[in-house]
Amino acid sequence: MKLKQLGQVKRWMIGHAHQHPVELAVWNLVLTCWVMGWMGMPSAMLIEEWAALPACLTATLVPSLYASARLRLHRHGRLRCDWLTAL
Template sequence: MSLNELQRIKQWHVAHKVDHPLEYHLWDLVLTLWVLGWVGWIPFFAFGEPLTALVCLIGIFVPSLYVAWRTRAHIRHTLRCDWINLDGRG
């Protein structure tokens, strides 16, 4: 995911925080795991723990995995997701 996509989704969540508080906090958790995934490479290179690399890699891809999961659920009509941009317009 690009930073623009992450920012667009975050802006939607901030604008709709009152209406969708769980989604707002869940997206914050996703972004926190993403940042931890990037920052976690420092201990990996410092201490050489192989498990740390796996955890960091998963953390880096958490936003993409979360958006893919939500998009599939939205398309199947099992979960409504207003912040998904399926038609390519802003």
């Protein structure tokens, strides 16, 4: 997921926060994991904590994994996802 797409989804979430407050909270959690992953990689390398690198890499992929999971659920009719239009 590109940075522009992250911003588009975030803007949609903020614009529809009164209708989808839980969705906004989940998206904020997803973005927090993403930032922690990017900030954790250099820190883990600096202190030579190599075991933390896979977790950091996984955390950087959370937005893409979340969006693809939501898209799959939306296509199968299990969960409605209005913000997919923002992508």
